Amino acid sequence: MKTRKRKNRLPALAQAGPVSVWMVLFVTVPMLFIIYISFMTRGTFGGVEYKFSTASYQTLLNVMYFKVIAKSFKVAAFTTVLCLILGYPFAYYIARKPPEKAGKLIMLIMIPFWTNSLMRLNAWMLLFQTKGPVNNLLLALGLISAPKTFIYTDWLVTLGLITSMLPFAILPMYSSIEKLQKSMLEASADLGAPPAKTFWRVTLPLTFPGIFSAIILTFIPALGIYTVTDMLGGGKVLYIGNIIKNQFGVIRNWPLGAVCSCCCWPSPRFSSSSTPGFPRSRTWR
């Protein structure tokens, strides 16, 4: 037994070694260091002075920052809820198709996402310009009397967020609905439950793992993503991602940036309990 164990050491080192070293060097160490930095003092010319202080955390309570952070969380939550509401029926629709066809339909969702994400966001911008197609259409239909300003508003940013995040909500929900056994639904119906009750008491609880990973996979990126606000908000709409980015770019207040970063960590419990629903369906294997 002991020799077997020793024999295993070399291949174990060769196989699990590189990934372990990489993760410790480039994930654990930086993440711990950023917590450390968040408790340091801001240097006079930017950067960090290594002196303990909680000043950055106090800045966070400043009304302006607090408002931005609260708004980021609100928008991210709104995006997540809409993605779930829009995505669940669609995932259900695909999962009820025969496997061959479902695979194709999933592929059809993925293809648009191979185009550059910024160019897709830019396309929304082009559509919603003040003298653009959408305004022209609304004017022609007589729904509005003067062109509306859509660009650089929270409204368009939210649209951009939803359209960017939707597939990440659909895929995990699809893979858990797909696993749902039809016999369960039939049993529920046979026992006299109306369809709505079957949905609430059987379908929804059984597909909850997919919903949970959909929440994680949409809420957290939606919280931090600054490209959407940059592209569609034109610098007028600021979320937490922009604030973090600015602290390391123009403003050069590292400790504050570090504090903001620590704000959008999910609790570490998530990382072990949820295996973020990377869709384990045919299309991904």
Added chain:
Amino acid sequence: MEKNKKLRRQKTVRFFGDFYAVLMYAVFYIPVAVMIVFSFNDAPRNYYWQGFTTGWYAKLFSFANTSLISALWYSLVIAILATVISVVIGVLGGIGLRKFKFVGKQFINMNIYVPIIVPEIVLAVAMLIIFMTLGVKLGMGTILIGHCTFCIPYAVVTIKGRISGDNETLQEASMDLGANRLQTFFRITIPSIMPGILSAAFLSFTLSIDDVVMSNMLAGARQSTLPVLILSMNRTGITPDTNALTTVMIAVMVLGLLCVNAVQKHRQKKEAAAIAESEAAISAARSNV
């Protein structure tokens, strides 16, 4: 009568389902269509539609826009290198973390999920601080490290999902038959998880080539990747030849997908034929006995 009513209800449900699906696909495909349409726009910067031209494609293929082309090459080189590194480390890691028990395995597993569930900007900023503090010069190397750090976890997760109990039985059989570890690894383990490896590679490539946040944070002053260039162009309006370039890129990817599908179908047919043949041979042999 009752049955008729039920049938009609089913029909309306199906109709609404199809209608909803079409609507959703429209939401996904409208931006792509708009992006493609605006690659034919006869205007120096894309704001409004001003007429049809194919001139931007001519400009693209004459390689006149050097900043765009060099950004594309830079992105491609980084994406290819990131894919190779992530797949090698990810495949080894996926197998190793599945197969072996060691101290701190739980910790490594937890770390692997960090890049997936933490906003990218947080990881990017954390790495930036480390690099700046250590005085590492920002550039291609740092971008590459950043990209690998979020590609490796996806590769590991994909590979882990692919390995099943069968693989272990096969490996043991191979060793029992006298193959050494390396032979077993290259001739049994790798082929059996090949589809997983391919999708990990594909995923890493698409993640890397489309990445903005990490590249933007960890890039040096000299060269930027294509997405970072597009982000900086956004302030002054995006030039239509960028649309032309991204249109060409998506066309190449879709063509590649179609080719892979065709090859797979061909192979499946061949395999099915081979299985049918061997079954026929077996039944023939049986009937002879």
